[in-house]
Every structure is written in C-alpha cells, then in structure tokens.
Amino acid sequence: MSILVPMTLAPDVIAAQAAGLPIVALESTIITHGMPYPQNVDTARLVEGDVRANGATPATIAVINGKLHIGLMNDQLNALGQAQNVAKLSRADMAACIATGGTGATTVAATMIAAHLAGIKVFATGGIGGVHKGAETTFDISADLHELAQTPVTVVASGAKAILDLEKTYEVLESLGVPVIVFGQDTLPAFWSTTSALPAPLRMDRAMDIALAHQMRIALGLPGGQLIANPIPKDAQIPADILTPIIAQVLNESTRKGITAKNVTPFLLNRIFELTEGTSLTANIALVRNNAALAAKIAASF
Numbered sequence: 001m002s003i004l005v006p007m008t009l010a011p012d013v014i015a016a017q018a019a020g021l022p023i024v025a026l027e028s029t030i031i032t033h034g035m036p037y038p039q040n041v042d043t044a045r046l047v048e049g050d051v052r053a054n055g056a057t058p059a060t061i062a063v064i065n066g067k068l069h070i071g072l073m074n075d076q077l078n079a080l081g082q083a084q085n086v087a088k089l090s091r092a093d094m095a096a097c098i099a100t101g102g103t104g105a106t107t108v109a110a111t112m113i114a115a116h117l118a119g120i121k122v123f124a125t126g127g128i129g130g131v132h133k134g135a136e137t138t139f140d141i142s143a144d145l146h147e148l149a150q151t152p153v154t155v156v157a158s159g160a161k162a163i164l165d166l167e168k169t170y171e172v173l174e175s176l177g178v179p180v181i182v183f184g185q186d187t188l189p190a191f192w193s194t195t196s197a198l199p200a201p202l203r204m205d206r207a208m209d210i211a212l213a214h215q216m217r218i219a220l221g222l223p224g225g226q227l228i229a230n231p232i233p234k235d236a237q238i239p240a241d242i243l244t245p246i247i248a249q250v251l252n253e254s255t256r257k258g259i260t261a262k263n264v265t266p267f268l269l270n271r272i273f274e275l276t277e278g279t280s281l282t283a284n285i286a287l288v289r290n291n292a293a294l295a296a297k298i299a300a301s302f
C-alpha cells in the first residue's frame with residue numbers, strides 16, 4: 001500500500017501554479033527558532049511582501065498538525081510565531097512528524113524537500129546550516145549541505161552563518177558538487193558582513209544567469225541545487241571587529257553548557273541577539289529581505 005503526503009497549498013500558491021507564475025519558498029525554522037516573537041512574525045510578513053513586490057508569490061512552508069503546508073495563512077503564521085516546543089524538522093524527522101500528526105518548522109533541508117515536492121524551484125532564507133566549529137570532534141555538520149547536493153532547488157542565502165566554520169563549510173559543499181554562486185562580488189559574504197577573506201567559487205551578476213545555471217544542471221543530468229550567496233546590504237552589516245569576540249564568547253558558552261545537536265544553532269543565534277542588543281536581529285532581517293527580493297527575480301527568470 002502506498003500513501004500520499006497530506007499537503008495543503010495556500011489559495012494564492014495554487015493560483016500561481018495554475019497560471020505558471022513564479023513562486024518562492026520560504027522556511028519556517030527562522031520564525032520558530034531563529035528570531036524572537038513578535039519580530040519573527042513581522043519579518044515573515046515583510047519577507048512575503050518583498051517576494052510579492054519583486055513579482056513572485058511567497059510560499060512559507062511548515063508542518064501543522066500532520067499536514068505539510070505550502071503557503072501559510074495569516075493566522076497560521078501568527079500561531080507558529082508564538083508556539084512553544086515546535087519541532088525543528090530536517091530530512092531525518094520530517095516524515096515522522098507528518099506521520100504522527102505533529103507540528104514542526106522546516107529548516108533549509110526540509111523546506112527544499114517540500115518545495116521540490118510542490119514544484120517550486122527557488123527558495124530564500126537568511127543563512128544555511130553548515131560545518132560547525134570543532135566539527136572534527138563533534139561531527140556536527142548540517143544536513144542542509146547534503147540536501148543541496150541532492151534536491152534541485154536554488155537556495156538564496158547570505159552564505160553560511162559566521163558562527164560556523166566557513167572554510168570547512170565551503171570545502172564540504174565543493175566536495176558534494178554544490179555550486180556556490182556569489183551574487184555581484186568576488187568574495188564570499190559572511191552572513192552579518194558583506195565580505196570575507198574567502199574567494200567566490202563562482203560569481204554571477206544577473207538573476208537570469210542563475211536561473212539558466214539551474215536549468216543547465218538539470219540538462220546535464222546533475223542532481224541537487226545551487227547555493228546563491230547574496231551579500232547583506234552594506235548599510236546593514238555588522239563590523240567583524242564587533243562580532244568576532246561575541247561569536248567566540250557564545251561558542252565558548254555553548255561548549256561549557258553542553259549544548260548539542262539541533263539546539264546548537266538556536267542557542268548561538270539567541271545569545272548573539274542578546275549580546276549585540278538586537279543589532280544582529282536588525283541585520284538578519286535586512287539580509288533575509290534582500291535575499292527574498294533576489295529570489296523573486298530569479299524565480300521570475302525561469
């Protein structure tokens with residue numbers, strides 16, 4: 001016996017699909033585990049607005065009471081933003097959550113899986129998960145990297161978060177055959193900073209080229225997606241000399257407190273938010289919005 005995925009598409013997503021109009025997927029872990037309430041819900045709405053303003057339909061993805069939702073209604077977004085103990089779903093736990101009627105927010109990996117299932121080619125977020133500092137002993141490498149290697153979705157982010165080991169993250173992506181395309185500059189961005197010391201593996205300056213590269217991978221028979229590293233707008237970036245000591249401090253705290261597995265990323269992001277007195281959140285909001293706008297332009301180019 002085979003079963004189908006219980007899936008609900010929002011009315012505007014159905015309409016866009018039927019008319020062949022561009023759609024951009026958005027994740028929900030950034031709402032439940034990445035930002036505090038109420039800024040998380042406000043940001044999610046702003047980001048949806050940015051997608052629309054740039055010519056595409058937004059589809060925020062989450063699992064609610066055992067159903068996979070592609071596009072959330074206002075009240076669902078609001079409830080998710082305030083809910084406690086929502087699961088953080090990646091490739092490993094998405095099926096179990098749906099099968100048992102659970103509720104969970106989708107990470108980059110799970111959002112890619114859902115987007116692909118719904119025929120959505122482009123997805124915007126803040127930062128992807130990657131190789132954590134100290135991974136040589138903890139083996140903490142985000143499932144997001146393997147997802148990029150196997151699911152054909154173009155993910156627009158501001159690179160891997162600066163709390164990660166950027167060098168190792170980009171080495172793993174290269175090993176996995178994931179194209180990392182920097183938008184409009186020759187160096188990789190570092191999430192809260194527009195630039196880093198690392199050279200861009202690939203560079204493109206037009207949304208159209210990114211859409212073409214996505215199609216060309218499919219034509220070549222290559223599985224997987226692309227990571228588009230879109231630098232945070234200059235006026236919103238946080239200088240590295242302010243962030244570097246804060247990142248060192250929170251990594252230290254996380255080790256001392258024995259934080260592991262899925263809790264690592266939310267713990268670090270929350271402590272950075274506290275220690276920068278909210279500046280990190282302002283920057284995070286600016287970069288996600290910028291990524292949503294670029295993703296919409298890429299989706300419209302297909």
Ligand code: PSU
Nearest residue numbers: 029030033034107108126127129142265
């Ligand atoms: N970027 C943010 N906030 C977040 C995340 C990314 O600014 O909350 C989330 C994404 O959902 C990403 C996840 O997929 O963190 C990675 O978690 P982990 O390191 O446990 O794989």
Ligand code: MN
Nearest residue numbers: 140141142261
């Ligand atoms: Mn991890």
